[in-house]
Amino acid sequence: MASSSLSSIYSPSSSFKSELKSLYKITSSHLGSSTHSPNNSKSRFTVHAVAREVSNDVVHKLKKENVGLEKNPNALWKRYVDWLYQHKELGLYLDVSRVGFSDEFIEEMEPRLQKAFKDMEELEKGAIANPDERRMVGHYWLRSPHLAPNSFLRLQIENTLEAVCQFANDVVSGKIKTPSGSRFTQILSVGIGGSALGPQFVAEALAPDNPPLKIRFIDNTDPAGIDHQIAQLGPELATTLVIVISKSGGTPETRNGLLEVQKAFREAGLIFSKQGVAITQENSLLDNTARIEGWLARFPMFDWVGGRTSEMSAVGLLPAALQGIDIREMLAGAASMDEANRTTVVRDNPAALLAMCWYWATDGVGSKDMVVLPYKDSLLLFSRYLQQLVMESLGKEFDLDGNRVNQGISVYGNKGSTDQHAYIQQLREGVHNFFATFIEVLRDRPPGHDWELEPGVTCGDYLFGMLQGTRSALYSNDRESITVTVQEVTPRSVGALVALYERAVGLYASLVNINAYHQPGVEAGKKAAGEVLALQKRVLQVLNEASCQEPVEPLTLDEIAHRCHCEDDIEMIYKIIAHMAANDRALIAEGSCGSPRSIKVYLGECNVDELYV
Numbered sequence: 001m002a003s004s005s006l007s008s009i010y011s012p013s014s015s016f017k018s019e020l021k022s023l024y025k026i027t028s029s030h031l032g033s034s035t036h037s038p039n040n041s042k043s044r045f046t047v048h049a050v051a052r053e054v055s056n057d058v059v060h061k062l063k064k065e066n067v068g069l070e071k072n073p074n075a076l077w078k079r080y081v082d083w084l085y086q087h088k089e090l091g092l093y094l095d096v097s098r099v100g101f102s103d104e105f106i107e108e109m110e111p112r113l114q115k116a117f118k119d120m121e122e123l124e125k126g127a128i129a130n131p132d133e134r135r136m137v138g139h140y141w142l143r144s145p146h147l148a149p150n151s152f153l154r155l156q157i158e159n160t161l162e163a164v165c166q167f168a169n170d171v172v173s174g175k176i177k178t179p180s181g182s183r184f185t186q187i188l189s190v191g192i193g194g195s196a197l198g199p200q201f202v203a204e205a206l207a208p209d210n211p212p213l214k215i216r217f218i219d220n221t222d223p224a225g226i227d228h229q230i231a232q233l234g235p236e237l238a239t240t241l242v243i244v245i246s247k248s249g250g251t252p253e254t255r256n257g258l259l260e261v262q263k264a265f266r267e268a269g270l271i272f273s274k275q276g277v278a279i280t281q282e283n284s285l286l287d288n289t290a291r292i293e294g295w296l297a298r299f300p301m302f303d304w305v306g307g308r309t310s311e312m313s314a315v316g317l318l319p320a321a322l323q324g325i326d327i328r329e330m331l332a333g334a335a336s337m338d339e340a341n342r343t344t345v346v347r348d349n350p351a352a353l354l355a356m357c358w359y360w361a362t363d364g365v366g367s368k369d370m371v372v373l374p375y376k377d378s379l380l381l382f383s384r385y386l387q388q389l390v391m392e393s394l395g396k397e398f399d400l401d402g403n404r405v406n407q408g409i410s411v412y413g414n415k416g417s418t419d420q421h422a423y424i425q426q427l428r429e430g431v432h433n434f435f436a437t438f439i440e441v442l443r444d445r446p447p448g449h450d451w452e453l454e455p456g457v458t459c460g461d462y463l464f465g466m467l468q469g470t471r472s473a474l475y476s477n478d479r480e481s482i483t484v485t486v487q488e489v490t491p492r493s494v495g496a497l498v499a500l501y502e503r504a505v506g507l508y509a510s511l512v513n514i515n516a517y518h519q520p521g522v523e524a525g526k527k528a529a530g531e532v533l534a535l536q537k538r539v540l541q542v543l544n545e546a547s548c549q550e551p552v553e554p555l556t557l558d559e560i561a562h563r564c565h566c567e568d569d570i571e572m573i574y575k576i577i578a579h580m581a582a583n584d585r586a587l588i589a590e591g592s593c594g595s596p597r598s599i600k601v602y603l604g605e606c607n608v609d610e611l612y613v
């Protein structure tokens with residue numbers, strides 16, 4: 001695992017380090033001050049107060065015995081080399097040396113990790129790994145179809161990939177044209193959550209400067225946001241391929257986005273169906289709509305692929321291919337990473353190393369947040385992508401045995417070094433409630449484009465220095481970090497990163513005994529939103545009746561609540577009225593929204609048709 005060639009790259013005695021001292025306040029305040037002082041209470045690794053006894057008894061005990069992170073440079077260098085994971089073919093390294101796990105902890109975790117490997121093996125063989133929804137979990141087959149548990153699934157995957165490639169080629173080459181006979185120039189992707197975050201991340205990371213088709217996203221039900229995207233397209237709406245992505249085919253935000261886009265098409269005199277593509281489960285509402293309306297194309301989303309792990313399905317592959325991104329390379333990178341992650345030797349398994357470090361750092365109960373800091377602009381959206389992957393997978397109320405555990409790990413981050421000028425101050429010196437993950441990219445620019453902005457120093461050297469400096473600065477103050485290094489941002493390395501984190505999440509879920517593949521908590525918010533909209537309809541009906549009277553009868557909030565038989569919902573009724581008034585859909589006859597008890601409301605128009613509904 002240890003690479004001798006890396007030692008020169010990462011040499012702790014590099015003279016460049018001293019030059020960095022002047023670069024950044026936080027960095028300069030500590031570099032060189034690395035004396036180990038086990039009795040110094042400031043450097044003690046304190047156990048987070050909320051660590052519970054559920055699954056973290058081992059880590060809790062071991063951390064208490066651990067008096068501080070290793071600070072001796074020689075011992076640290078040894079730890080670095082001993083634990084460095086390298087995937088030669090992918091050019092990917094994983095450094096966990098700045099996480100303070102002890103040998104005893106490794107020993108204690110070994111059987112748990114072996115159990116997690118076994119769970120993963122069963123999952124890959126087609127076990128019902130999502131017991132609540134009685135579903136298989138097959139995102140790993142998407143990049144290795146031969147591993148699918150039967151030939152039907154294998155063919156489904158292969159045929160879909162073939163269809164995606166064919167369709168993308170035909171659109172890019174101009175064989176498939178717009179109704180007016182010109183080439184497609186833009187993609188408008190409509191989807192939310194896992195049906196948006198992967199494509200957004202990959203577009204930002206990999207789309208060339210001048211892609212064959214440029215991509216835009218509608219990932220919300222914010223009317224102003226939708227208007228903005230459509231306005232930005234302007235006359236190019238006529239050459240826009242609209243890809244509507246929804247696994248369930250019934251997500252309200254996505255449906256609204258579609259209806260808004262279809263309206264824009266009608267107003268522009270365009271035929272939506274000739275430019276619309278659906279990616280969804282067979283026979284979903286969206287699938288049936290697309291089929292009945294005769295959309296340009298439909299691609300399947302499989303029951304056994306979750307939204308947040310769908311980047312290697314048609315969801316991620318079609319938009320990527322249309323932007324000229326080599327999707328077979330993405331798949332190959334993911335497949336190689338999966339292969340590496342199948343070893344049961346923990347040290348050689350990067351996903352297991354990540355899961356183990358998360359367990360250590362968060363006491364196995366999410367007591368610390370994961371701050372993800374890619375030092376590369378094109379990887380900006382990686383942290384956002386990981387936020388859903390990790391939090392929707394691990395944030396669970398109950399474990400697999402029905403115990404209330406309230407698990408999860410919070411994820412946030414944007415990019416370095418930008419964030420150094422925003423919140424790194426708190427990370428180094430403030431509340432100690434996180435561990436960091438640095439994502440490092442060794443290649444700064446394509447070959448032949450670099451130049452020295454100072455003698456011997458390039459712009460990329462500064463970025464490198466900021467990363468190394470921040471890592472050191474955090475560590476010297478007992479803040480743990482993981483570093484994932486890739487040579488370059490390529491389709492292959494991006495595929496590998498996606499696969500690495502998908503597997504780490506799956507293994508961690510086994511360690512803490514939860515179902516990573518369902519999301520029951522999301523339903524509560526969706527249900528409540530539905531109830532608000534139902535209440536709004538009743539309020540409108542009551543207001544309409546009063547507004548149709550001669551003379552019009554403005555109503556107080558109490559009167560509205562009473563007539564709706566919803567006295568307990570008066571606060572929500574007030575919010576509905578305030579929202580409608582702000583959008584000129586309800587008129588305030590007396591008082592103002594600032595003093596709820598004073599207002600009297602009516603509708604500007606009486607709708608007789610609605611009176612007896």
Ligand SMILES: O=P(O)(O)OC[C@H]1O[C@](O)(CO)[C@@H](O)[C@@H]1O
Nearest residue numbers: 193194195246247248251307522
């Ligand atoms: O692809 P769909 O079915 O529209 O769902 C979008 C997102 O909504 C969620 O179901 C959560 O509400 C996510 O898991 C999913 O990625």
